[in-house]
Amino acid sequence: MTQNSNSFLLIIDYNLSRIEDVASMRKYAYERYGVKTLLLRANPAPHDYRIADVALALDPCKPDFVIAGLKALAPFRQQLRGGLVFSDNAVQSGAQLLEQLNLPVDNATLAAGAFSKILYRQIEAEHRSILEPQGMFIPAHTTIHNADELLDFVRRYPEGVVLKPACEGNNRGVLFLNTNADLQQALQEVEPYFSGGIICEQVIPLQQEYSFDGLGHLHFITEKCSASGRYPVETGQILPARLNQTQEHLLTRVGKLANVLVGQCNGPFHNEIKIDTDATQAAVVEPNRRPAGMKIWSLAERVYGLNFYHLWVDRVLGRPLPKQLPAPQGIAATIMLGCAHDGYLDLTAVKDEPERLFNRALKLYNKAEINQELEWFGFTLLPIQGNRVRAIPKDNGDFIAMVCVYSPNAELDILKLKTAxxxxWQQIIAAYIYHTQPMMALAS
Structure with missing residues (x-):
């Protein structure tokens, strides 16, 4: 460790689901470089002060964030060794602040395209003549303000449209609609997102979805598992993606083009992409200048033997990345865990024994399946809004839990394992789901 305890790594905002990742980066930065961690976050909670050496209350969504940030950081200005932006909300304002602090960061102006889905589609359309010859499909889109505008767009694309917030992650507020849909109900569902803008897009007529993930010049491709129907929620991730060479080349080319459009060069990225079955065309669902969610970087650590969060800290503190990734070993997946029936979850009972519940599900699995060499890790009970649970999730926040699994056997039927x-899990969790509100929940 290089002793430099008066220096700081600046982390600008993070989503609450990433608290363990922030804690891990703080620990690594201190043990490897002797650098403390300074966290900027709107309304820091007690846990924020536990995962950082210093936490300052600054909201990256406020228009004066950069000015306020420069003022708040003035006492630390000479001690800042590097900085990173760890949330969608801060992707542009955080980059602007780092630029003003003269700390290395990817371009702040272009970062706007990684925050606003509307702006990104506009950028694509402006460069259509360059992108389409590279195999990119660019869906038609419009900004929606009322039911008449939505009806007009749906009529123009009767095969289907996707309605979604302009600046929101985690699949929240995303709806698939066609001419038979109740458009007024759809607008009511996305009403909470109107302040940030609502975009309506032509359905991308491509079948298979992946993400182009990585950091700097290091990249890998993750295969997505998504629900069909009105709510295209992601139900799992598989790494490495099961691809032929043609598919891999197309996804890599389009993933890199998306990075160029949003200014990514040295930092993290998570670009969601669909391709057709013959791998002649691809479309960017959305670009992101942040690490992938659903523990994809944790899957990558098992498959490639590299901790990408540690590599990110290395990068911003001036250490070069490896020249390339090693060959993948085995296969890993994230699996979202839900329920079979709508109802109300007994949160008190579940929170008291989440790991034991999953271990009971594992025992059921081991009875039903041939015992295989599997490493289960990363089991997480997800924060549920209230205690209402749905058999058909509307977004990733409707799942009860998620878990990761790794096998050294790259030929493992991972989809069969995911279903099993x-x-x-659904059999075990069913005992904790009621048709009406549990009395304890009503009392509280």
């Missing part, structure tokens, strides 16, 4: 463990 999901079924076992």
């Amino acid at each position: 463990i999901s079924d076992c």
Whole structure:
């Protein structure tokens, strides 16, 4: 460790689901470089002061964030060794602040395209003549303000449209609609997002979805599992993606083009991409200048033997990245865990024994399946809004839990495993789901 305890790594905002990742980066930065961590976050909670050496209350969504940030950081200005932006909300304002602090960061102006889905589609359309010859499909889009505008767009694209917030992650507020849909109900569902803008897009007529993930010049491709129907929620991730060479080349080319459009060069990225079955065309669902969610970087650590959060700290503190990734070993997946029926979850009972519940599901799985060499990790009970649970999730926040699994056997039927463990979990969690509100929940 290089002793430099008066220096700081600046972390600008993070989503609450990433608290363990922030804690891990803080620990690594101190043990590897002797650098403390300074966290900027709107309304820091007690846990924020536990995962950082210094936490300052600054909201990256406020228009004066950069000015306020420069003022708040003035006492630390000479001690800042590097900085990173760890949330969608801060992707542009955080980059602007780092630029003003003369700390290395990817371009702040272009970062706007990684925050606003509307702006990104506009950028694509402006460069259509360059992008389409590279195999990119660019969906038609419009900004929606009322039911008449939505009806007009749906009529123009009767095969289907996607309605979604302009600046929101985690699949929240995303709806698939066609001419038979109740458009007024759809507008009511996305009403909470109107202040940030609502975009309506032509459905991308491509079948398979992946993400182009990585950091700097290091990249890998993750295969997405998504629900069909009105709510295209992601139900799992598989790494490495099962691809032929043609598919891999197309996804890599389009993933890199998306990075160029949003200014990514040295930092993290998570670009969601669909391709057709013959791999002649691809479309960017959305670009992101942040690490992938659903523990994809944790899957990558098992498959490639590299901790990408540590590499990110290395990068911003001036250490070069490896020249390339090693060959993947085995296969890993994230599996979202839900329930079979709508109802109300007994949160008190579940929170008291989440790991034991999953271990019971594992016992059911091991009874039903041939015992295989599997490493289960990263089991997480997800924050549920209230205690209402749905058999058909509307977004990723409607799942009860998620878990990761790794096998050294790259030929493992991972989809069969995903279905089996999901079924076992649903059998176990069913005992904690009621048709009406549990009395304890009503009392509280």
